[in-house]
Amino acid sequence: xxxxxxxxxxxxxxxxxxxxxxxxxxxxxxxxxxxxxxxxxxxxxxxxxxxxxxxxxxxxxxxxxxxxxxxxxxxxxxxxxxxxxxxxxxxxxxxxxxxxxxxxxxxxxxxxxxxxxxxxxxxxxxxxxxxxxxxxxxxxxxxxxxxxxxxxxxxxxxxxxxxxxxxxxxxxxxxxxxxxxxxxxxxxxxxxxxxxxxxxxxxxxxxxxxxxxxxxxxxxxxxxxxxxxxxxxxxxxxxxxxxxxxxxxxxxxxxxx
Amino acid sequence: xxxxxxxxxxxxxxxxxxxxxxxxxxxxxxxxxxxxxxxxxxxxxxxxxxxxxxxxxxxxxxxxxxxxxxxxxxxxxxxxxxxxxxxxxxxxxxxxxxxxxxxxxxxxxxxxxxxxxxxxxxxxxxxxxxxxxxxxxxxxxxxxxxxxxxxxxxxxxxxxxxxxxxxxxxxxxxxxxxxxxxxxxxxxxxxxxxxxxxxxxxxxxxxxxxxxxxxxxxxxxxxxxxxxxxxxxxxxxxxxxxxxxxxxxxxxxxxxxxxxxxxxxxxxxxxxxxxxxxxxxxxx
Numbered sequence: 156x157x158x159x160x161x162x163x164x165x166x167x168x169x170x171x172x173x174x175x176x177x178x179x180x181x182x183x184x185x186x187x188x189x190x191x192x193x194x195x196x197x198x199x200x201x202x203x204x205x206x207x208x209x210x211x212x213x214x215x216x217x218x219x220x221x222x223x224x225x226x227x228x229x230x231x232x233x234x235x236x237x238x239x240x241x242x243x244x245x246x247x248x249x250x251x252x253x254x255x256x257x258x259x260x261x262x263x264x265x266x267x268x269x270x271x272x273x274x275x276x277x278x279x280x281x282x283x284x285x286x287x288x289x290x291x292x293x294x295x296x297x298x299x300x301x302x303x304x305x306x307x308x309x310x311x312x313x314x315x316x317x318x319x320x321x322x323x324x325x326x327x328x329x330x331x332x333x334x335x336x337x338x339x340x341x342x343x344x345x346x347x348x349x350x351x352x353x354x355x356x357x358x359x360x361x362x363x364x365x366x367x368x369x370x371x372x373x374x375x376x377x378x379x380x381x382x383x384x385x386x387x388x389x390x391x392x393x394x395x396x397x398x399x400x401x402x403x404x405x406x407x408x409x410x411x412x
Numbered sequence: 413x414x415x416x417x418x419x420x421x422x423x424x425x426x427x428x429x430x431x432x433x434x435x436x437x438x439x440x441x442x443x444x445x446x447x448x449x450x451x452x453x454x455x456x457x458x459x460x461x462x463x464x465x466x467x468x469x470x471x472x473x474x475x476x477x478x479x480x481x482x483x484x485x486x487x488x489x490x491x492x493x494x495x496x497x498x499x500x501x502x503x504x505x506x507x508x509x510x511x512x513x514x515x516x517x518x519x520x521x522x523x524x525x526x527x528x529x530x531x532x533x534x535x536x537x538x539x540x541x542x543x544x545x546x547x548x549x550x551x552x553x554x555x556x557x558x559x560x561x562x563x564x565x566x567x568x569x570x571x572x573x574x575x576x577x578x579x580x581x582x583x584x585x586x587x588x589x590x591x592x593x594x595x596x597x598x599x600x601x602x603x604x605x606x607x608x609x610x611x612x613x614x615x616x617x618x619x620x621x622x623x624x625x626x627x628x629x630x631x632x633x634x635x636x637x638x639x640x641x642x643x644x645x646x647x648x649x650x651x652x653x654x655x656x657x658x659x660x661x662x663x664x665x666x667x668x669x670x671x672x673x674x675x676x677x678x679x680x681x682x683x684x685x686x687x688x689x690x691x692x693x694x695x696x
Contacts, residue, residue, distance in 0.1 A: 183491060206517060207439050207592045219655050220490030222440025222592045224648050235625070236439055236464070236595045237521040245518065245537050268514075273547050279502045281488030281495075284465075287542040288518040317541025329541040330562055408655045 159389050161342040162301075164361050166192060166397060167389035169253075169299045169340040178202040179251045180244065180289050183221050185299050186253035188400070189340075191217060195396045204249060206285040208234045216404040240285070244292045252293030254286055256300050258311040261354040261375040262325075263298060263318025263336030265290065266311040273313055283315040290316035295334040302341040308374040319353035326353070343369050345386060349378070359384040415585035415608075415629040420684045423607045423634035424450040427573050428459075435462040435571040435603060436469060438645060439594030440490060440653070444577040445469050446641035446687050447609050449679045452476045462571055464520045464595060465490070468644065468661050471497040472679070474510060475671050481511040483569075485520045492658050496665040506668065514548055519566045524595045526568035527602025538564035574603035577642045578627075579649060581610045582617055585629030591648030593625045605633040609641040611650050611691075638684045640691030651694040 159167075169189035173179060175198040181190045191214065194201045202211050207222035211231030218226055227233045234243070243249060257280050258266035267286060271277030290296055296318075300306060318336045319326050326335050339346040339355050343364045346355035356378040357369060362385055370377050389397075418426070428434060428451060436444050448469040451459075460481040461470055467489055473479055475497030487498050501510035515523070522534035535554065545551040545564075554565045576596040580588040587608050589596060600606045608627070617624075640647075644654035644661075664674045678686075 207441070207594070209592065218491070219658070220440045220653070222490070222594075223653060224441070224591065224646055227441075227591045227648065233592055235593050235597065236517070237525040237598055240518040240521045241525070241536070268544075276503060279494075279499045282484065282486045282514055283516045283542070283544065284486035285517040287516040287544070288538050291540045292537065314541065314543040320541055326541065331540050 157389065157391050157394055159394055161361070163389055163394060163397060164386070165299065165301070165340060165342040167393050168345060168361070168386055169297065170196065170393070172297050172338055172340065173198050173201055173251065175200045177250045178204065178248065179253055180204050180206070180249045180285070180293055182254050182286075183218065185255055187217055188397070189299060190253060191400060192393065192397050195400065196393055204239075204243065206236070206239060208236055208239045210234065210243070216407040217400060219408055240288065244288055247292065249292070250294040252289040252296045254289060254296060254298055254316070256298065256306070258306055258308050259298065259300060260308060260311045260318070262320060262322050263296070263339065263348070263355060264311055264314050264320065265298070265316040265318060266313045268313040268315045270312055286316040290318065290335070291331045291333060293333060295337040298336050298339045300339070300341060302343045302369070302372040304372060304374045307372070319348060322353045323351065343372060354378070356380050357383060359386045361386045362388055413630060413633070415632045415635050417585065417635050417637075420446060420450045420609065420636045420638060423636050424454055427605045427607050427634055428456055430456055431458045432572040433460040433462065434573045434575065435569065435599045436575040437463060437594055437596050437599040438577060438642065439465060439592055441592040441594065441645060442577045442589065442596065442642050442647055443467070443469055443645035444575045444609050444641060445643055445645065446638045446684045447575045447577070447607060448473055449682065450684065451478060452675065452679050462569055464517055466498065467495065468658065471495040471661070471665055472675065474498055474501050475507065475665065476675055476679070477507040479510060481513065483513040483515070485515045485517045489658060489662060491655070492662050496662070497671060500668070513550060514544060515551070515566060516542070516544065519551070519564065520569065521595055523566050523569040524598035524602055527570045528598045531568055533565045533567050535563050535565050569602055571599065571603040572605065574599040574606045576600060576606070577609045577647070579611050579647055580614050580617070581608070581635050581637070582614055585632070585635055586617070587627040587632060587635070588617055588620060589625040597625055597627060600627055600632060607634045607636065608632050609636045609638040611639055611641070611647050613637050638687055640687035640689070641684065643687050643690035643694065646694070651691045652696050654690070654694050
């Protein structure tokens with residue numbers, strides 16, 4: 156059996172959620188690793204779009220920032236940022252948005268703005284960037300985030316981006332007709348929205364993880380689906396490709412002084 | 413009005429005044445660092461700084477006390493973490509309290525577009541279910557007169573001055589941008605005045621593709637040749653992003669004393685000519 160880390164398990168699981176014909180709006184960090192892994196393994200035709208304007212980019216190494224030169228050099232086209240948000244995102248041309256969060260609630264509402272009060276924050280985070288509209292304009296949203304009580308909270312301090320709102324049909328009440336967060340991939344498990352309540356329930360648990368591990372690392376009361384699967388482990392090929400990608404990335408970024 | 417070639421010192425002194433609204437754009441690429449340093453050197457104060465992605469250069473301007481207000485949609489050190497000077501100003505009021513007006517990227521991109529188009533506001537499908545409209549009075553919702561749909565509206569961005577960096581300018585003063593072009597064109601066209609720093613002045617643009625992003629000389633105010641002027645960001649075709657420096661900034665900016673020492677050494681005692689060496693070091 157191949158050895159892997161929880162982070163590798165999470166990245167591989169997230170990458171498997173993407174299909175070959177998806178057009179994906181990629182956030183930096185873990186989403187970027189997952190999306191490029193998918194492109195280098197089971198989904199070679201996957202279209203990756205970064206908010207800096209690059210469409211159909213195929214970077215050889217993971218970008219350190221959303222606007223690295225290689226994203227542009229390997230893209231089908233690079234468009235101005237207003238066009239990216241107006242035609243491509245708002246125009247409904249993107250099937251999946253891939254987002255992370257600082258805080259998340261059980262309905263998949265995202266906070267990347269502040270911890271604490273907005274006017275007197277404990278921690279001022281970078282802010283929403285593209286996320287408020289990625290969350291509402293992409294066909295569906297995949298969330299990827301390491302599980303912890305600090306991040307997975309009953310009530311987020313600030314709603315940067317809409318998930319399923321207060322649950323049920325609340326999302327639609329904002330005039331939003333896209334699916335919203337349809338999958339939450341963590342280092343412990345995979346969660347999907349309850350068909351009616353739209354709160355996340357655990358549908359697949361990573362090998363070696365117990366239900367107690369998940370409960371202990373979640374700030375809301377965790378529900379499990381009637382039938383919970385065991386997440387398939389990363390295969391040797393996926394791990395090799397992912398590790399090679401990270402090794403190339405580390406080398407490329409260290410090479411500059 | 414035709415663009416004038418001038419020195420960086422002259423361009424900043426003649427275009428940017430205390431209290432102005434200034435937009436220094438660049439979406440990771442082509443960020444006008446040399447021009448930002450000149451603003452700090454000239455001690456210009458009370459600026460309202462606008463930018464979608466305020467990163468290191470705005471961290472420097474804020475920490476140096478040039479800004480009274482920041483209008484932004486994502487404030488961080490891309491790929492590295494937080495902007496410590498921005499955080500310190502917001503959380504602790506150092507060197508003084510900073511007013512913030514926060515938007516999403518889509519809002520600001522649309523607001524620049526509206527500014528360039530001469531519209532008073534931008535209308536778009538945004539902020540649905542998001543909480544920013546609660547804390548930012550410049551986000552409102554209007555009803556589409558045709559469909560009844562609720563749409564977000566934000567005021568157009570119309571800076572006093574836009575500052576951007578580009579690859580090339582020809583002898584007539586026409587400006588060429590390539591690669592990730594962000595909102596630079598919109599920022600310049602939305603602004604009353606503009607300063608364009610460029611990598612080089614060329615005789616003509618014989619080898620430029622038909623659809624490259626251009627600003628004709630009559631659409632810009634001041635042009636300054638500053639080789640390497642975007643360092644530590646990058647200029648496609650000239651030099652790479654200095655990722656090591658972005659990482660190093662995290663430590664420099666984390667502490668008020670080390671930040672101040674860095675500004676004294678590298679900005680106050682420096683000049684635009686220092687950037688050429690950075691360009692040579694990051695070629696590749």
